[in-house]
Amino acid sequence: MEVKKLGEFRLIDLIGRKVNTRDKRVVLNIGDDAALLRCPPAKLIVFTTDTMMEKVHFDLRYSSFEDVGWKSMAANLSDIAAMGGVPLAGLVSLGLPGKIKVDQVLKLYSGMKNLSSKFKCPIVGGDIFFSPKGLVITISLLGEVEKNLFKTRGGARIGDLIYVTGNLGEAEAGLRILRTDKKKKSSIVRKHLRPYPRVSESRLLIKNLNITSMIDISDGLSSDLYHLCEESSKGALIYAEKIPVSQRITRVCKSLNLSPLNLALSSGEEYELLFTLNRNEEKKLRTITQGKFKVTLIGQIKNKKEGVEILGLDGKSRSLKKTGYTHF
């Protein structure tokens, strides 16, 4: 059935039933002018928002409605993770084209909820409107973080070590594969369609280590490293040979005629964490993360005057190019 036929208010009822929660922190859920939540005592509120628009951020020819919902949620959860926060609750502002079907809208919410429920982060309200030119999804999330634990982009100090979680380049490679083969199913394609935000990894790191700054990789490693250095008023040197690129990406790059290194430096929407650590804690980090998740030392923080450089595979350092997705 088309949404048009069901009507706005009955659709909101259906969505309300779908995302219903028994979370005790939620005092008032979907269906009023706003949601009401209990304040996390003695903590700070983390507050973030992110929009995904059809044909700009995703393409329904190779993303399912569940995929789009999942990824919109992932982008926001990743921002909470980058601050060291724990997700609390979210709102969804949803622009729907006239011909969209009710079950497509509910699939979108399934995708959002399947991910957010893993982090006990209920959807507690939002807004629905007519969007003639395609789907638009804005999620706003609240999280909480201890006053002494939150991380910003701005705390890196000279000599700190630069780390990244996971492998890089897969989100962008996944997109390129889908552009040539819409139906392709592989773990690389999955990394593009269903990225997994590093919430628990972030919590483990900040609780146990002297992490000095953190950012999530949403614009691409090179751009996000620049963001971190700018906010910290520092420079950096990273090593090309250390950047974590999986063997499967190396293989895919060969077939797509791409440089794995350039892909890893520019791939946005990775939702991995880029962070800096006090250099005395290198061993401690290895102990803490061992057997849990991959983290790779890729460089170190330098004086601002030295700029942001990369030591190439040829043994020469050069200024790092800001590559990656920009909207304008």
Add this chain to the structure above:
Amino acid sequence: MEVKKLGEFRLIDLIGRKVNTRDKRVVLNIGDDAALLRCPPAKLIVFTTDTMMEKVHFDLRYSSFEDVGWKSMAANLSDIAAMGGVPLAGLVSLGLPGKIKVDQVLKLYSGMKNLSSKFKCPIVGGDIFFSPKGLVITISLLGEVEKNLFKTRGGARIGDLIYVTGNLGEAEAGLRILRTDKKKKSSIVRKHLRPYPRVSESRLLIKNLNITSMIDISDGLSSDLYHLCEESSKGALIYAEKIPVSQRITRVCKSLNLSPLNLALSSGEEYELLFTLNRNEEKKLRTITQGKFKVTLIGQIKNKKEGVEILGLDGKSRSLKKTGYTHF
């Protein structure tokens, strides 16, 4: 200068400078992965979001960029007011068409800030993206409210009196005037372009009176009265002759060949408050609001079985038609 030429990150810098705040509740402002705020101690968090899309919610042929920013903010502030809350901070997720100019974007933020600063509600972050088909603005707001003071749509009791703030019909009349005369300037046009959310009125009411339910009029009086009755599981009777329509609206309706009553029942985006009051407090309400703002008694809450009715100017009651704007 076009945004395209300046680039996304330099635009964010400019916006950050424009909306900068010294509010002590804001721990971390624009420029990181998320904003950080202090929790209001012993209060509940009010959380709301609302999107305005070009050609759907506004038209740049007769709304200036300041108007659009103002109104987007007003819609969200009004939702906080409807819960009885005090605004705390907001995020803006902004979709920009390729040809938009930097000064137009800054004017949009001026409009938002001019209104939000009246309520000490800083803009603390957001998201910017390319939106090829026109401007899209999603605002998410946080507010705070005392645990024993918040109001929902769901608390009306049989015999409660139904009130509305201000005059009705002006927002819709203003829009119709603008459609025939884009340059028209009048107080009615202003009500469409720059509605003023009833935050302080709401606070005065809930602190001093036994308000049993509240909603803001964003869909239209008739639709929003239905929302309130449904959530309260009650019926209602309102009196056509009591619905507050100003003389200027009566005059405008004559020239536009419209019924003032129908306009007042269906006009959305009024951002007035519709609320119910324990009937023993009628006199107290008059004392408290006298000389401060207009409130009008328009009817009373009935048993659910009696439905939602209007006593017409002809002395006959009939079922109230759900009119007003719906998106689908």
